[in-house]
Amino acid sequence: MTVLAWAGATWWVPLLVVIGVWRHLVDRVPLRYDPQYWSLVFPLGMYGAATYRMAGELELSFLDWLPRTFHVLALLAWAVTLIGMARGPLRRPG
Numbered sequence: 001m002t003v004l005a006w007a008g009a010t011w012w013v014p015l016l017v018v019i020g021v022w023r024h025l026v027d028r029v030p031l032r033y034d035p036q037y038w039s040l041v042f043p044l045g046m047y048g049a050a051t052y053r054m055a056g057e058l059e060l061s062f063l064d065w066l067p068r069t070f071h072v073l074a075l076l077a078w079a080v081t082l083i084g085m086a087r088g089p090l091r092r093p094g
Helices: 002-026 035-057 065-090
Strands: none
Touching: 002 035, 035 065
């Protein structure tokens, strides 16, 4: 069940990338802070942590690069989202 749940989570990653590209590059929705972005940041870190634990328990050393990559991505996404949130009150209306 663990591997099945992990495989499902892994399948969502490229789908979310495609949706993001479509939303911001094709549909031209401006990329500005929205509180809903926090719901994207959290799963990045959790996916990295879950992959780390699963790879360790099942001795899947070929996955060792994946948790590190996702932890870096999660940290970058967290920082960008935090900066966007902090800049919100500093913007002039209109």
